[in-house]
Amino acid sequence: MPEKSMRNAINDALSEEMQRDDSTYLIGQDVGEPGGSFAVTRGLYDEFEEGRVIDTPISEAAIVGSSAGAGMTGSRPIAEIMYADFMGLAADQVMNQAGLFKYMFGGDVTVPITIRTVNGGPGANAAAQHSKSLHGLFMHMPGVRVVLASTPHDSKGLLKSAIRCDDPVVFFEHMELYNREAEVPEKSYKIPLGEADVEREGDDVTVVATQKMFYHARDVAEQLAGEISVELINPRTVKPLDTETLVESAKKTGRVVVADESVVQNGPASYIAERIQQEAFYHLEAPVEVVGVDDTPIPFSPPLTEAVVPDDEDIETAIRDMPRV
Amino acid sequence: MPEKSMRNAINDALSEEMQRDDSTYLIGQDVGEPGGSFAVTRGLYDEFEEGRVIDTPISEAAIVGSSAGAGMTGSRPIAEIMYADFMGLAADQVMNQAGLFKYMFGGDVTVPITIRTVNGGPGANAAAQHSKSLHGLFMHMPGVRVVLASTPHDSKGLLKSAIRCDDPVVFFEHMELYNREAEVPEKSYKIPLGEADVEREGDDVTVVATQKMFYHARDVAEQLAGEISVELINPRTVKPLDTETLVESAKKTGRVVVADESVVQNGPASYIAERIQQEAFYHLEAPVEVVGVDDTPIPFSPPLTEAVVPDDEDIETAIRDMPRV
């Protein structure tokens, strides 16, 4: 299998799905001729006929709102919002429009839209308004599915499923992972929304890790091998959440660390921890440990960013601090 | 002590604080001469001199954004957003502006603004876009404090603290509680942000309940008295959260139910449950139970609304289902 960056794997998914289905189109700021701000959509403007790749004004609400309207009228739009940080400007369009129509209108309508956005990479030192991981906000909105891209392989398969899904999906790509390369199959494949991936089996402790934290956790698991046996799970989609896989693992190991780059306060890692504790309670040796950002905006200066954003050291500490490991 | 509705207690708090501090002003849709959509601001337009109570166009982003700017320049604005459901339109102004300035600008600036809004009352059958409880979204935003009004007494004291607080505060009033009456002291008083209220002591099970769920829980505790001894706690502020009081109670009773009207998925009740499980783990007899809305928009028709929104029955069931109670 050839190696591909996550950027190119996503680009492939977009290209394949747009070829497959004429009702798809791409819409966002600079996604057209310029090829997107992280070059993810490069080449698509030339590949497809006029109008399939639409550059917009800087209008996040209209990008997402129009996608909701287009989704109801036979299109399958794929919208891009440059950074998840800007999703606040389109929060109503996700929460009160796209996410509610199916239900509110009695169940028959579908709103098959995908909103791709970038969980800002704090490591790029773009500071507090361009660095946040914000999938937690959207997990709280009924009717909306929430997917996290981590590996090139998964990103491609998940994005294809997201585009084909008849519900609104918010698809988060982590900025610092675009250049990561890994093997990606040549042939077309999808990964169902709602299936966690057990990346590595283990007996002593379960680590549930998303996006960049997944890579940190993988390194840690590798290093600890022989000493502590880590079972590493990437949930991949957080809504729906594959609680079954997570709970099963928790029951086996009895110890769980959940690592996610979002803020911990009412954040996704805390929620996942709660679900596991709820369902695996009588099998747990210790409370589920949460690794994330502790109620702090992302600062600019590298030593400050490093202090705030969790890394492999924090995951290792959480594992080692588990009682009786 | 005289009895007062929550509406009037809030009105009193606004009036007292606006008299006390000339740098305060009220801003929102219909808050002026019309007296606000739930009549909460009635009389204030006449009470204060011109310009202190400002009616705006229907522009949620500008209402909150301008408050952030005014807060930085010596004012202490009190903004009203008619329904929490509309806060999506001002999410950026809370998350990326008001909430971040102090930190992002190096710590010296303060943004002393209060955003009052209404956690929609699903019982009023206003359906999916006018019924949500949305404090969970704002708990996830660093720099922002989040307060919930439940009783007339607490509402007044908490709102006064919120207005005097030098940080942005989102203050949620539950629509169905405006008419509830209870004793409110004549003299001025404040309730600190971050102190839970132990409404009732008990030994068998701790119930943590917010806003309308607090009243349901109070009724249930009353009914169960003699059979099951319920300790009832109203967290009052969810950011900061008085984890200490909650955990102490959990350690004592060993069984906890958290009831909140928000969606459970990545919602405040789940987060509170997680915090308690984390810190009281070794004292718990059972996993913390969560009562809330299960991943569903609020429907219109009364039998549907009743099915979706938790009530006293759900709280009682959760208590009775606790193992070995």
Add this chain to the structure above:
Amino acid sequence: MPNVVAEHADRLVDQFREMVLVREFETRVSSLFEDNELPGFVHLYIGQEAIATGACWGLKDDDYITSTHRGHGHSIAKGLDPDRMMAELFGKETGYCGGKSGSMHIADVDQGMLGANGIVGAGPSLAVGAGLSIQQNDEDRVCLSFFGEGAMAEGVVHESMNLAGVQDLPVVFVCENNQYGEMTPAQDQHSVEGFEARGDVYDMPAETVDGMSVQSVHDAATRATERARNGGGPSLLICETYRYHGHYEGDPMVYRTEAEVEEWRERDPVDTLESSLLESGHVDGDDVAAIRAEASERIDEAVEFARASEYPDPESAFEGVYSEEL
């Protein structure tokens, strides 16, 4: 207007019939609400009938509209069935949305009605999306987007008109200026004189129309929809009108005088049209009485249908959130 009436007599009689039906629907809703037969709250269209009827008249079944919290008139004008609308207001399972929407979210996407909407200013961005669908597939359709003058202040309305202008979309923006947004006068919320200048901002034709005259609305809307159909891009119509009832049923209406209401009533779209038709001799008193009786009966039926219908199964409350269960 005698000449105009003569020229378009048949259509005007039909439009009169529809406007009477809308008025009858709304008047009945008002009393049902007062009698506590309807849950939630309702915003009535009484006074604005000429706009929905005039603007939707030339639309095809497969054209689209977006609506607002004040959407009953738009729904009827787009061909929705009063039975199922009324059943929805009652929260019954036979309602358009199975009791999930109520007044504020009635929708029938198959009929091109993309939904009433409880978020002020939400419709225009949906209309832009419908316009994008039409443009993508080169369809012979248009989308009309109704919104109140209060919505003019919402950011997303601005974004949407700008995007429609830049992309030359087949969307007609129909602003109904009924002089108030809730309890606050329009002139306290905007430079009302500046509404038309938005045409220059978004590079689309803009026109102010007498919203109490179905003929005027019809003419302007026909020009705008034809232009949109022919690839000429979006337009903006500002229709001057008034609502006689409160913002919501139960509104004490302290913010305006009876005299003001009376002044507007003199321009009532239904009554003035009736007078013109009578004057020009295209209908007589009996015809009018028949039309009114017919509307009344139609709404009787709708109310009966709604009353006789069942409440939805509570279990259905948990269905339809996702396209398949999660």
Add this chain to the structure above:
Amino acid sequence: MPNVVAEHADRLVDQFREMVLVREFETRVSSLFEDNELPGFVHLYIGQEAIATGACWGLKDDDYITSTHRGHGHSIAKGLDPDRMMAELFGKETGYCGGKSGSMHIADVDQGMLGANGIVGAGPSLAVGAGLSIQQNDEDRVCLSFFGEGAMAEGVVHESMNLAGVQDLPVVFVCENNQYGEMTPAQDQHSVEGFEARGDVYDMPAETVDGMSVQSVHDAATRATERARNGGGPSLLICETYRYHGHYEGDPMVYRTEAEVEEWRERDPVDTLESSLLESGHVDGDDVAAIRAEASERIDEAVEFARASEYPDPESAFEGVYSEEL
């Protein structure tokens, strides 16, 4: 422009000095960035100097401005200290925000600079808030709000201008039309010809200004700020300009031609002013050389200051989120 130069020679020389300083700051930042001395990313103001300098010239220390992601020029023009700015770009503790902001959020509220802002379109609503503070306290202040033409498409900018218009606030909206929003030409994002019509929409004077001429910007801004100070309400200035560098440093700039850049360079605000001043005899070559050398030294100092400063204590990362620890 000889007459104008003669009349305002002293001011123009001072403005020239400031514009040279901004250009020197930005040019140095560009090379520091290329040398990987600066973390994050930076958006440079080169080409637009006349706007910040011209618009801020008449401001008092206690007047306010709001800025953008491209904010270094505004900061210098509002009197911020290049040392502390540069230290902030380096992420050092002596920076304006202790290393927490970087290029995109430099602020000094005490100096009336309400912050660069990484959210396009965020500034105007903050400016409206400053305007409300000024109005509440009847202060003799104004707020200038700088934003790019791309921000014109953001809903909150529309809401803010509307609110400023309705409330008659002392705010001057300064739109810098540098022809591009990131990589997309302005005319693909708006009806550029329609920018001025926003004045009619919000009932405020609107004026298009040569943003390459400090004199033109100065004149228009002076009129607008005077009007605002005197209770005359808000205005809109649209300043036509250009950025020579990429949207961000590192931008490959495939979206425009070298010829286009060259065309604009002929109108360079610093060079044309230099020529005018030389021509009119108010400065000679030595003066210019001295001014340029002085700026260069000033920036040398700033860089030295920044380099010599310490990184902040990592523990400080957790401080300053709330006014007291939660």
